[in-house]
Amino acid sequence: MGIDYYNILKVNRNATDDDLRKAYRRLAMIWHPDKNPNDKIQAEAKFKQLSEAYDVLSDPQKRQIYDAYGEEALKSGQFPPHSSASHGGASASHQRPRNNGNPNVSSKFSSFRFNPRDAEDIYAEMFGDGGSSSNGRAKSTGRWYNRDGYFRTSNGAGERNREHQKKGPPVEKNLSCSLEDLYKGAKKKMKISRTITEASGRVRTVEEILTIDLKPGWKKGTKITFPEKGNQGPGFIPSDLVFVVDEKPHPVYKRDGNDLIVNHEVTLLESLTGKNLELTTLDGRILLIPLNDIVKPGEEVVVQNQGMPISKEPNKRGNLIVKLDVKYPARLTDEQKVDLRRVLGGSS
Incomplete structure (x- = not known):
């Protein structure tokens, strides 16, 4: 049976990042080898186990693979078919949901390689201590950190670590959305990759999947921030x-604020005798628009409350504007001309 990382950290399977940090900090302070001089061998084994559990569960990609396939598959990089996937880190009564029968889970991580972080690096990141509790501080990227989260610069001035750190400029990414997504709303999952510089100075890459909940009626330029x-x-x-x-061009509809615009061509006969115009809406409904009056080229028909949803007023929508054009015949025979004069009241 594989290792149960959740049990090692004494957290449940829905533990948040904050839960994991608190659990690790509490247990690492108990089991750090420097805290157990009389039983360093057992403490070192327990400390490494705690660090490995935190490393796996705090990394979204590692945690997802572990939850789906277990510790052995995580470390080997060999994922079994979804039908036989099992969680090697927990008994049946404690297993998390696996891949729900999704055959794409294993292929999604086909290039994954398990690279565990060093236990002392994790400890230094949490406590600014490089693992040596005898002096209470460790040198990292030009600063000396102590366990209280302070760092001392080369000129000896002490200051609060995070409170005095600057924040880098926002990173903007384009989110391409179809008009249907912005009409109905949608959930988009985005895989991101970012670099993190640890307290030890080591740079590591973290991959994560973020869920973006698109609201009906959002417009081009709307910004969604993940702090x-x-x-x-x-x-x-x-x-x-x-x-x-960003809004992808649509083959039929064009957006103008909260309104939707569609161009439609009618024949000369339809412009004079009328017709029922049939349109398929962005949510798949069939909309019938009767044209009973004579249609002139360039005329517009406004259908109220059939445009885009208004995001700040969920029960309201813009208008649907149908721009009509009349298609004239390329030529008429003499007989057709005579018939038209007769019908329209002209002289022969």
Whole structure:
């Protein structure tokens, strides 16, 4: 049976990042080898186990693979078919949901390689201590950190670590959306990759999947911010990651604010005798628009409350504007001309 990382950290399977940090900090302070001089061998084994559990569960990609396939598959990089996937880190009564029968889970991580972080690096990141509790501080990227979260610069001036760090500029990414998505609303999953500089100075890459909940009626230029999900440089708080909504061109409809515009051509006969115009809306409904009056070239028909949703007023929509054009015949025979004069009241 594989290792149960959740049990090692004494957290449940829905533990948040904050839960994991608190659990690790509490247990690492108990089991650090320097805290157990009389039983360093057992303490070192327990400390490494705690660090490995935190490393896996705090990394979204590692945690997702572990939850779906277990510890052995995580470390080997060999993922079994979804039908036989099992969680090697927990008994049946404690297993998390696996891949729900999704055959794409294993292929999604086909290039994954398990690279565990050093236990002392994790400890230094949490406590600014490089693992040596005898002196209470460790040198990292030009600063001396102590366990209280302070750092001392080369000129000896002490200051609060995070409170005095600067935040990098926001990182903006384009979020391309179809008009249907912006009409109905949608959930988009975006895989991101960012770099983090640890207290030890080591730079590591973190991959994560973010869920963006598109609201009906959002417009081009709408910004969705994920705080501190951007890159982190030494001495900086992680940047914010900002997705900016962009709108893909639609083959039928054009958006104008909250209104939708569609161009439609009718024949000369239809312009004179009328017709029922049939349109398929962005949510798949069939809309019938009767044209009972004579249609002139360039005329517009406004259908109220059939445009885009208004995001700040969920029960309201813009208008649907149908711009009509009349298609004239390329030529008429003499007989057709005579018939038209007769019908329209002209002289022969």
